[in-house]
Amino acid sequence: MAAAPEPGTPPPAPAQVAALDTWEYRWALARPRGEDLGELAEFGAEGWDVVGPVSEGTGGYWTFLMKRPLPPAPSTPAP
Secondary structure, three states, X not given: OOOOOOOOOXXXXXXXXXXXXXXXXXXXXXXXXXXXXXXXXXXXXXXXXXXXXXXXXXXXXXXXXEEEEOOOOOOOOOO
16 A cells, blocks of 8 residues: 655646546346346446446336446646
8 A cells, every 4th residue: 555645745746647437327227137127228238337236116126326437538738
C-alpha cells in the first residue's frame, strides 16, 4: 500500500492522475432462472452488465443493479 502524502503536499497534476473507470448505473426487473428476462435482455443488448440481484419484488420479479462504462469525456485543448 502506498504511503500517505505529507500534510501540505499539493495534489498530483492532472497528467499524473491515473484514469479511473467511470460507470453509470441503473435498475432492471426480471424473473430469475430465465422465466422472464424482462429488461435484462433489453439493457444487455445496449451494453449494460448485471452487477447482481438486489431484492425480490412483487410477482416473483427481482430488481437487478446494472452498470456500463461511461464514454470518455471529451478532451479540451490546452490554452
